[in-house]
Amino acid sequence: xxxxxQIPAALSVPEGENLVLNCSFTDSAxxxxxxxxxxxxxGLTSLLLIQSSQREQTSGRLNASLDKSSGRSTxxxxxxxxxxxxxxxxxxxxxxxxxxxxIPTFGRGTSLIVHP
Amino acid sequence: GAVVSQHxxxxxxxxxxxxxxxxxxxxxxxxxxxxxxxxxKQSLMLMATSNEGSKATxxxxxxxxxxxxxxxxxxxxxxxVTSAHPEDSSFYICSAPRAGEQYFGPGTRLTVT
Numbered sequence: 001x002x003x004x005x006q007i008p009a010a011l012s013v014p015e016g017e018n019l020v021l022n023c024s025f026t027d028s029a030x031x032x033x034x035x036x037x038x039x040x041x042x043g044l045t046s047l048l049l050i051q052s053s054q055r056e057q058t059s060g061r062l063n064a065s066l067d068k069s070s071g072r073s074t075x076x077x078x079x080x081x082x083x084x085x086x087x088x089x090x091x092x093x094x095x096x097x098x099x100x101x102x103i104p105t106f107g108r109g110t111s112l113i114v115h116p
Numbered sequence: 117g118a119v120v121s122q123h124x125x126x127x128x129x130x131x132x133x134x135x136x137x138x139x140x141x142x143x144x145x146x147x148x149x150x151x152x153x154x155x156x157k158q159s160l161m162l163m164a165t166s167n168e169g170s171k172a173t174x175x176x177x178x179x180x181x182x183x184x185x186x187x188x189x190x191x192x193x194x195x196x197v198t199s200a201h202p203e204d205s206s207f208y209i210c211s212a213p214r215a216g217e218q219y220f221g222p223g224t225r226l227t228v229t
Contacts, residue, residue, distance in 0.1 A: 025187065032216050043122075043209055044160075051216070089159065104150065104211070104218055108159040112180040 002027045002094050006107035013114055019077040021110045023090030028068050031093040031102045035064050035075050038087045038109070047088075048075070080114045087111045118144050118214045129200055129228055137195045137224045139166075139210030144191035146212035151183075154187035154207040154223075166193040166210075200228040 005027045013019060023033070033050045036044040048057045048064040050073065058067040063076040077084060087109040093102045118143040129135050139149055147168045148161075152160040164185050165173040172185035184196040197204050209223040 003227070034218055036220070041223075041225070044211075044220040046217065046219070093216070093218070100215075103162065103165060105162075106160045113156075116163050 002030075002105040004092050004105050004107040006088075006110050008110055009108065011113070013080060013112075015080060015082060015116050017080050017113055017114075019080055021075040021077070021090075021104055021112075023073040023075070023092075023107055025071045025073075025092045025105070027092075027094060028047070028071050029094060030068065031089040031095065033064075033066055033073050034047075034091045034093070034104075035062075036089040036091060037114060038089060040087075044089065077112075080112075082114050082116050085113050090101050099103060118142075118212070118217075118219040120210065120212050120219045120221040122210060122224050125222060126223060126225045127227070129226070131201055131228055132199055134196055134198045135200055135226060137197070137208055137219050137226075138211075139193045139195070139212070141191045141219075142214045144212075144214045146193075146214070147192040149187060149191060149210055150214045150218075151185065151193070152196050152209045152211070154209060158209075160209060163195075167192075197226065200226070202228045204228050 005024045007022045034049045035047045050066040061078040066073045089109045090107045091104045121140045149166040151163045166187040168187045174180045187193045199226045205228045211218045211220045
């Protein structure tokens with residue numbers, strides 16, 4: 001069964017720092033990997049989607065990389081801002097053993113606080 | 117981008133009553149939708165996969181008679197929490213995939229008193 005681990009669980013940094021959030025998964029047979037942001041009491045907002053054949057994706061100050069063979073992905077946040085404070089979740093889309101549609105497996109998230 | 121809505125956003129009900137939560141894909145069709153439950157400061161726990169036109173697939177440990185799922189059309193899935201109890205209080209979120217990407221609803225906060 002796929003297991004997704006996110007490190008660190010929590011992070012508190014001053015504004016302006018560059019950050020790296022880590023996500024690891026146990027089964028490399030994935031369809032894609034997606035990074036989300038969740039604000040308290042809200043739903044999830046998709047940040048970046050990396051297909052299994054890709055190595056990285058970029059959007060603004062965010063860059064996500066994928067090393068499928070080692071079961072790792074990183075989310076890089078450049079020049080962090082207080083508005084980046086949220087929980088960041090990594091989700092791996094894989095194929096269930098019994099077939100059918102792919103299903104997502106989430107990590108527990110990294111809670112980020114960027115203080116002014 | 118694709119939009120997924122949920123209704124209601126918040127609901128308070130008395131113990132023993134049933135509550136229905138709707139998940140709609142507004143601008144695309146979804147033959148599959150996912151239902152999750154999230155406890156405070158925890159990650160999302162997949163409860164079940166909702167399949168249009170067939171029975172839902174429940175994750176281990178999730179009571180199918182407690183959490184009834186109906187995927188009546190290509191744009192609507194409903195989750196009914198039957199005979200709700202205070203321990204069912206949680207944040208319920210749905211998602212629908214399109215072109216391999218998951219799109220999430222805004223979530224429903226259920227409080228059972």
